[in-house]
Amino acid sequence: MSMWRIALFDAAMKNTIVTTARKTSDEMKILAENTARKLNLKFVERKDFSADALKKIYGAENILIAKKNSLNLLTEEGELFFHPNTAHLRIKNLRQGLGDRLITAGKISNGMKILDCTLGLGSDAIVESFAVGESGKVTALEINPVIAEIVRHGMKNFSDDNEHILKAMRRVEILTTDYLNFLKSAENNSFDVVYFDPMFRHALKKSSGINPIRPVADNRALTVEAVQEACRVAKNFVVMKENSKSHEFERLSFEIADGGKYSPISFGVIDCRTKN
Ligand SMILES: C[S@@+](CC[C@H](N)C(=O)[O-])C[C@H]1O[C@@H](n2cnc3c(N)ncnc32)[C@H](O)[C@@H]1O
Incomplete structure (x- = not known):
């Protein structure tokens, strides 16, 4: 499959x-x-x-x-190219001690190994990479070979005055693969946190810088099988980002980590520490 x-x-x-x-x-x-x-x-x-x-x-x-300095894919929804996007502001927030919802949800800290199953345009992976620092490691997976190459080239070559962003993006390892394939062959507890940011079941069209990716991204829903594999592979937590109104949290047994009350996006968490 x-x-x-x-x-x-x-x-x-x-x-x-x-x-x-x-x-x-x-x-x-x-x-x-x-x-x-x-x-x-x-x-x-x-x-x-x-x-x-x-x-x-x-x-x-x-x-x-x-x-x-970039590879740009023209899709029917616009031009897809690499840019750190929101990673700038999020890393600034982390440096000022203001936190970040993804990093807080997964209790991600210095030295950890993170598996980001859904690279997309890579903003989350850059923020994770900053949070785990030089002694940690982020491995990010993308099923679409063209998206993976655009972001791989960008993370290697994009120049930015901000050395924190630059160092964080250069350290991300990008693999072109299906996350289910990767998870099935990964060892038990081989990452601290496994993260999924699937294409939302109900897209937030208005706010989305992600629009150009839609026509070429894998839009399929996360499966119970993938989540179970992720929990086997994660030492601590599996985290998922979704539309706050989504029923995916319930269907896949995630607990909402922080309220989506004032935000259209929520993070769900499964605690995998007690699985053994
Ligand atoms: C919503 S985007 C992720 C956005 C990303 N978190 C960011 O910060 O830019 C989802 C991405 O996951 C990819 N994807 C979906 N299913 C996948 C799978 N089974 N294996 C690997 N990548 C997958 C899609 O092609 C898409 O590029």
Whole structure:
């Protein structure tokens, strides 16, 4: 089942072509060619074609564009590219002792090993990485190979004046895989916390910087099997983020860690410390 899901994503993204920005450079061309080779996708010369024209000529659904410092995927909901987004403010809050809801929910602290099962655009993974520091480790999983590559490239190359953000993002390890596959082969208690931020069952369209990811993300619901595996692998907690009004917390036996009373988002927790 899991191998089938990865194959499904590989096949869906095969319909992606890779090119450069219109005003191109040798650097962009090398990035586009290398990325196409790595992802086993077709590289095409941009020439002076618009993105739409290229999509038509090559019958492609998606177009991945190598720009000066980033890889940008054009999806029907907008342009998907790496940016630390809310990680800036959240790390500032943590440094000022103001806390962070995810870090508090999972009781994440210095030196811990975190498994982030749903990388997406990586903001949560950067915040986790800051919280565990140099002696800890964040491993982040993403099933869509193009999303994983955009964020992997971004976390490695994005420049930021804030050295805390920079160091935190450089330390995140990104793996392209289905979390169920990974969890099944992971040893008991091999991470302190396992985190899921699945695509919400009911999207918060208004607030969402995540819109461009929607057409290419794995939108399937978290399963009871994955949560049970996660609890076997987590020494301390499994944490899930969801829409506050979601019934997913109940269905998957998560306790709400902090009220979603004034927020459209809640964090649910399963305490796995007593499982043995
Ligand atoms: C809501 S986004 C995560 C956002 C992320 N927490 C952030 O801070 O940007 C969910 C991501 O998980 C990925 N995903 C969903 N199911 C997955 C699976 N079975 N294995 C790995 N990744 C998965 C989706 O493709 C999507 O990119």
